[in-house]
Amino acid sequence: MGNYSLFSIVREGLRGNTGWTPAWRDPDPKPSYDAVIIGGGGHGLATAYYLAKIHGMKNIAVVEKGWIGGGNSGRNTTIIRSNYLYDASAAIYEHALKLWEGLSQELNYNIMMSHRGVLNLAHDDNEARQLKRRVEANRLNGVDAEYLGPKEIKEFCPILNTSPDIRYPVIGATLQRRGGTNRHDAVCWGYARAADALGVDIIQNCEVTEILTERGQVTGLRTSRGDIRTEKVASVTAGHTSVIAGMVGVRLPIESHPLQALVSEPLKPVNPCVVMSNAVHVYCSQSDKGELVIGAGIDGHTSYTQRGSLDIIEHQMAAIVELFPIFSRLRMMRQWGGIVDVCPDASPIISKTEIGGFYVNGGWGTGGWKATPGSGHAFADLVANDAPNAIAAPFTLERFVTGDLVAEHGAAAVAH
Amino acid sequence: MFVITCPYCGERDQSEFAHAGEAHISRPRESETMTDAEWAEFLFMRDNTKGIHAERWIHAAGCRRFFNALRNTATDRFLAFYRIGEKPPEIDDVVPATPCGEAVGSGNDAVKVERPPEAGR
Amino acid sequence: MADDRRRSPLAHRRPLEADGGAFGLAERPLLAKLILRADAETGGAAVEKALGVSLPGASKIAASGDVSLLWLGPDEWMVVGAPEAEGDLAGRLEEALSGMPHQVVRVSDYYTTIAISGTGARAALAKLTTLDLDPVAFKAGEVRGSNFAKAVAVLALPESDEEVFDLHIRATMADYLWCLLTRSGREFGIAQDVPRSGERLVV
C-alpha cells in the first residue's frame, strides 16, 4: 500500500495518475481463518482492523455479501456526537469520538472529520429539562456539552427559525462542539485499506448463507463463495443481525425498520452545523460537497427492502421548512433508505451468545455510525479475548434478562 | 405507502394504520413460574423474519381494530390479512422471494438487473 | 330553544360559500351524538327497536328521520340526532340494550360536524385525505373514518338530493381542519383572506 500524501499526489499527478495501486486486494476466500467477520460495514471493517492491529490476529477475513460500506454505513447522515445520557453510552461514544479525532492520520486516509458542532433542540419544557439533565451528566462524564438559549442558538446557527410563535418553538438546545460529521464512504475505505495492509482478507460479493456448528460451537461458514472453516464468527450485519443470528437459532431483541435520508441539490454553504430535533424529527447538516443531508424518521413497519414511504419524507420536509423557512424553495435531489436494527432500549448489543465462538455486534439502530471506531475497538477485544472489556460489558445480551437496560430512548427518541 | 386491507373496512392507505409489531406472541399466563430468561423471550426476543412474517396492524384512523397480516418483509408484499384469533392462512405459494427472484437472505442491490447466466446468480 | 350558554367549537367561524356554489363550509353545531358499542348480531334488534333504524353494516349509514347511525367499526356506531336529543336517544338505547354487553356514551360535545358542499367538495377534501372520493368509490349513504391532514375524523355522505358531506371531527381539531378546508376551497373561489389556524392561540 502506497502512502497517501500531498507528495504522492503531486508525484502521481505528474505521471498521469498511473501509479496508484488498489486500496485493498480482492482475494478469494481461503479455506480457513482464525476468525471471520460477517459484514463489511464500518463496524465490521473497524473490528477487523483492530483485531489485526491490536490483537495481532492477521489470518482473518471480512465477508461482505455486496460491496463494502453498502449497508447502513453507506447511507447514513454521518452525525457524530458523544453526548449521551448514560455512563455506559457516554463511555463508548466518547471512546469513539476520541478515536475519530485521530483516525484520518492513523488510517492515512482523510475521512474528513468535521467537528462543526451538533445542536440538539428542545421545543418544550420537558425536553429542555431532559437536555439539561444530559448536559449535566455529560459534564460529569468529561464529555463536552453546553446548554444554549434561543439567542445563542441563533448566533450559532443563524438560519434556524427561533421565533417563539411557531408550532415547535426552539426554546433551548444542547451543543457539543466536538460533534460533527465525516465522510462515511471514506471511513469504510480507509479501514478496509488499513486492514488489508495488515493482511486481513476483505472478500466482497460473498454472502454468508449458513453458520456451521458442532455441539454448540462454531466450526465454519457456508457462503456464496464456498465453505470457510473458522472457530470464531463475528456478526456485524446491522439490519440483518437477526437473520444471521437466526442461522444458529439465536433470537435477538431486534426489529429491522426502514430509515430514510435524503439530500438536496448542492448549495453554497448555508448550514454551519448539525441541527437535530427529536420532536419534529429533523436532522440536518450540509456536506462538504454542498448538499443538505437530511435524516428522516423511522418507518413504523419492519422491512428488509432498503426503502421507505413517501409520507415519512413529507412530514420530514414540513418539519424542515418549519425550522428552516428559507429552505422551502430548495429541492430534494435523492432519497434512499437503509435497514436499521432497533433494540428496545435504543442501545446496541456487543455480546457473546449461547453458541461458542459466535459473537454479535448490532442493534445500533438509527445511531451507530458515530460509534464505528469505538464499536470496532471494543468488539475486537471481545472476539479476541472471548470476554467483554469494560466498555462493552454493559451492552451484552444479559441485560435483557436482568432488566439492566441502557435506556437511551428515554433521552432521545431517535438517536442519530 | 402500502395499501392495506383492513378485514373490517377494506382497502385503505397505510397512513390510516399503525404497525403493532410481531403477531402471535401471546402473553404468558403463568409468568410467575418463568425464569428471567424465559420472560425476556416474551418481552424482547423477536423472530424479525426476513421473508413471510406475521405482524399486527391497527386501523388507527378507521375502525380502531387490531388485525394480523402476513407480509414478505424482503419484498413488502402482503400475502394475507386476517382477524385477531384467526390462524394465519396457509400460504402454499412459493415464497416469492425478493422482487427480482433472489433468495431470501441476500441483499436486494445485487439484483437490479437481470444477469446473464454466466454472471452467476 | 338553543341554549346560549353553550358554545360550539366553531362558533367563531362564519359559514363560507364560494360564488357560484362550487364550495361551501358550515358548522352544524351541537348535534346530538352518541357512541354506541354493541354486538351487531345480538344487539341489532334491540337497537332497531329503540331507534327505528337498523344497525348499518360496514361503511354504511342507516337513517330515519332525524336519527342516523354511522358505522365506525364492527361493534361501534355513531348515533347522530337533532341537537339536545342525546339524552332521549341514550335512554332509549340503554333501555333496549340492558342485559346485553353494550356501551352508550354521550359525545355530542366531543365531536362537531362540518358540512362540506358544492361541486368542488370532493376535490377539496381530497387535498386532506387518502380516501378514494371518486363518486364511484364513495357513494351517498356511506361513511368512513380516516385521516384528514393530521386529524382523525369521520366522513359521511348522507343520502340527500344535494351532495353535502358531513365531517365529524373532534372539537379540538375542528378549527385546524376548518382552516385547511377553506384553504383547500380557495381554488373554487373561497376568498383569499382565509382564516389561519392557530390565529387564536397566542396573543
Next chain:
Amino acid sequence: MTSQPFRLNEGGSIDRSREISFSFDGKSYAGHPGDTLASALIANGVHMVARSFKYHRPRGIVGAGAEDPAGLVQIGSGATADPNTRATEQELWDGLQAHAQNCWPSLKHDLYAANDIVSRFYSAGFYYKTFMGPPGNWMTFEPIVRFAAGIGKTPDGPDPDAYETINRHCDVLIVGAGPAGLMAALSAARSGARVILAEETAEAGGQLLSLPESGDGAITIDDKTPRDWIAGALAELASNDRVTVLPRTSAIGYYADNFVALWEKVSDHLAPKDRNPLLPRQRLWRIRAKEVVLATGAVERSLVFHENDRPGIMLASAARTYLHRYGALGGHCAAVIANNDAAWQTAFDLQAAGATISVISDSRHQPDDALVNKAAERDIPVRLAHQVASTGGRHRVKEITIESETGNIEGFDADLVAISGGWMPNVALFSQSRGQLRYDDDLAAFRPGWHWQRTHVCGSADGAMTMAECFSGGARVGAWAAEAAGCTANAAPVPELANVGPEPTGISPIWQMVTTEGGKKAFVDLQDDVKASDLELAVREGYRSVEHAKRYTTVGMGNDQGKISNLNAFGIISGAQGKSLPELGTTTFRQPWKPVTFGAIAGQFVGADFEPRRTTPMHDWHVRAEAIFEPVGDWLRARAYPRPGETFEDAVQREVKAARTDVAVLDASTLGKIDIRGKDARTFLNRIYTNAWSKLAPGRCRYGLMLGEDAMVFDDGVTSCIADDHFHMTTTTGGAARVLTWLEDYLQTEWPDLDVFLTTVTEETAVVSLSGPKSYDVVKAICDDAGDLAPDDFPFMSWKDAAIDGVACRVFRISFTGELSYEINVPASYGLWLWEKVMEAGAPFGITPYGTEGMHLLRAEKGFIIVGQDTDGTITPFDLRMDWIVSQKKGDFVGKRSLYRSDTVRTNRKQLVGLLTEDPATVLMEGAQIIATPDEPAPPVPMLGYVTSSYFSPNLGRSIAMALVESGGARIGETVYISRKGAKPLAATVTETDFLAHFAEKADG
C-alpha cells in the same frame, strides 16, 4: 434588447406575435411565449450558462429537458430565488431574471477556473489522500473546500409561496404524453377507465414536437401534421370526464403498491403578475393507481471524447428540439457526431433550416447507405469510422478535430456540435418501482425487464425506438392496463404514419472515444466534472463495484443524477475490468426522478397548519386574561396568569399561595378520559393497574399506576366507579391517545373474552378544578342543591352528580394539590360559561386562576409525581417508593413479572426522594446531577442521580426538590451534593417527598 440572431422565421410552438424580455446575468434579451429559458438563450446565440462544479469550466446547454446535466441557473432573487434551476426546464415569462451560479467575479471571468489548471493533481480521490495531517487539520482546510463547493445559493428569506398536496385514485395512471403515452391514454379512456395522464413539459407530444411540420422531412400521422394529430388526441381526452390530463407535471417517485407522486408546476411558468392568487405555486399529486403505464420515452446519451464539455456541444436530439419545438437554431455551422442513424436527420434538418453542416462523423464503418447517399446529395461531408480527437473554443466551441482509425486527424469549424451516443429507455421510474432491468445488445442499453408492481411500459421507455412501435405499443398497452384494472379493453386505432425519417437503429455502442491525442479531459459527467480517466483510476484503485466507482468519483451524483451519462460511466467502468455491462449492473435509481422543491413535498402542512394545536373550551378566556402558554403534547395550556407589572415567577408564587389560602382554579380539561363499560370492567382494571379494583364502590374514585410489561411506570390517573359495570378513567394529558390504544391492544388481542368496551371521552367534558380551603364556598355559590357537596357529606376520592343552573355536571372530590378540591365536569360546550361563572362566583373569595406551572408546584409541595417528569421510562413503582400501590394479593397484572427481575429488585436502584437545600433560598436546577462528595472529583464523576422537579415553594417559604437518587430511600436524612457547572456542589438533605407533611410534622413536633 437585441434581436434574436438564431431565431428561425417559422416553426415551433412559440408565439412569434409577442416578444417578451428577460435577462440573463444582467444582460437583457428577447424571447417569445412558449420558449424555455434555454431556447430563448440559444435563439440569442448564448450557449454558455454555467460553470462546472469542480474545475469551473464553461458549461452550456446540452439537453432540452430534464436530462440536461449542467445548465443550472438561478431564477429571481431574494426570498423567491430559485437556485439550481435547469435553464432547459424554465419556461420563459416576461421580465424573468436569471443569473449564473458558482462563478466569481463573473461567468466569463471566473477565478476559480484556476482549479482546471491544477486538475491533474485534483483527480478522483484527491481529498481522501491529503489534508489528513495532525488531528483537527481538516478543520483548517474544510472551510476553504466548503466555500468552493456547492452550486446555487439558498434564498435569503422565508418562502412566501403556497404549495399543496392532492390525493387521487385512478384505474390507469399514464406517465408521459409522447405518442406512446397519448395512445395509451386514448385506449384506456375508450376502455372506460379512470385515467390520469401526466406530462412533464408544458405541451403534450413528446418527441413528436421535435419533428419538422413542413418541408420534405415532415411526417404525417393519419394525414395530419404531428401537432394537429396531438391536438385531436387531446381534444378527445378532454371530452371524457373520467380523464385528467396534467401538463407541467412530472412523475417524481414510484413507490410501493402503485403509489406515484406527481409534481405539478402550477405557476412557475407565469410572470408573477399573471399568477392566480387562488392557486398554489406547485402541487404534489399523490396518486394511487390500479395500473401504471410508463411512457416516459428515451433519453439520448452523450459521447465521451476529449474536450466534450464546451458550450455549443449538445445532444443531437436537443438541437433538433430547439429547431422544431422552439424555432431556434443551435448554431450556424454544425458538426454532427453519431453512432446511430437518427442523428443524421438532425444534420439534414439543421441544414434545411439554414445551418452549414461542416461534417457528419460517425464512429460506425457502415451506416445505412440511404443516409450516406442523402448526405452526399446535400453536399454534407461525411467521415465514417472516425472518433473525435478534440475540440476548441473558449466560451463556446469553435472547432472540432476528428481522427480516423489510421490516426489521420482532420479539423472542422463548428459553433454547434450535435452528438448522439444512442438512446437509453428512460427506466428511472420503472426501476424505482423495483422492476428489474435487462440489458439489450441491440440498443446497447438497459430496458425494462421483469416488473414487480402492476406496471406497464410502452414506447421508447420500453425500448421501442421506431415511431410505429411507439404508437402501436401505446395503444395496446393502454387497453391492457384498463383491462387489468377491471375495464373492458377497447384499444384506440393506431394511426397511419407517413414519411418517417431515420430512427435510432443500428447503434454500435461506444463508451469512450479513444484517439491518439492524450492528456486532455474527456468528461463523462458534466455536472460533477467526472472524467473517463477518473473512472479508470477508481477501478485501478480497487473501487470496482459500480457503486464504489460512483461514490469515489461522484459520477451520476449531481442534480441530473447522470441521466445522459450513467450508461457511458457503466460502460467505462465495466470495460476497465473486462466485465460485461449486465455483469457490472447499474447504480440504484432512487426517487425523485428529478429534484423537487421541499415546499411541494411539505405541501400545505406548514406554518400554522404544520400540526394541529389543541386548546380547551376555555381557551379564549385564558387568552383574554393574557396568560402565558405552554405546549403540553398537542395541547396549548395556560401556564400562568401574570398581572400587569408581575413577572412570570411572581405570578406562579401568587397563584400557588392562593390555592392553599383561599381558592384557586385550574382549567383541567385536557386530562385524558376513557369511559369503560362492561361486566368485566373490574377484572380489566385489575389487570392493567398495579393496585386492586375489586372493591371500589360506585361513587368512589381511586388513583392507579399503569406499568409497561417491562414494569416501568407508563401512565397514571384516577379512575372512578360509576356503576358496578361502569368506570370513568383519567389519564395524563400527553398519554391519553397512547393509553387508549394500549388498553385496546390488551382487550382486543389478549383478553377478547372480557365484556368490556372502551370509548374515549376526553373532549366531551370541560373540567374546572377548584382547590383551596374556600373551594366549597365557590361550589356552594354555583351548584344547585350544593348542600350535598359539602366536604363532610362528600368524602375525598368520591364523586357525585350535580347541576349548575340546571346544567348536569359531575363533581369529583379528587385533588392533585393536597388541598380541599372539587373537579367539576360539564359538557365541553358549557366549559367557557362555567369557567366565567366560577370566576364571577369566586370573586368574593378571591378566586385566582392558576396555570400548569402552579399546578406542578402545588403537587410537588405534596410530593405527587408527574409521569414523564419524575419518571423517564426506567422507573418502577418501587423506585417511586410507592410500594403501597402494588397489590400483592391480586393475580397477574401488566408489568408484574418484570418487577421481579434481578435488576428491578436491586435495592440500590434510583429512588424518588425529596431534597432540601441547605440554603432555603437556593432553587436547584432541574436535571442537575447528584454526587456523593462535597467536592467534585475529576471526570468521570460517579453520579448518584438527578433532580427531577425543583421549585421555590411560597407556602413553605423555601425551595423544594424531588430527585431520583441511588438507594434514595435508605439515604433519608443524609446529605448529598448537587453538582453545578463552575461552582462548588450544593449540599442538600434527603427527605420524603411529601413536603407539606414533612414541615407539618416539624411544626407539630
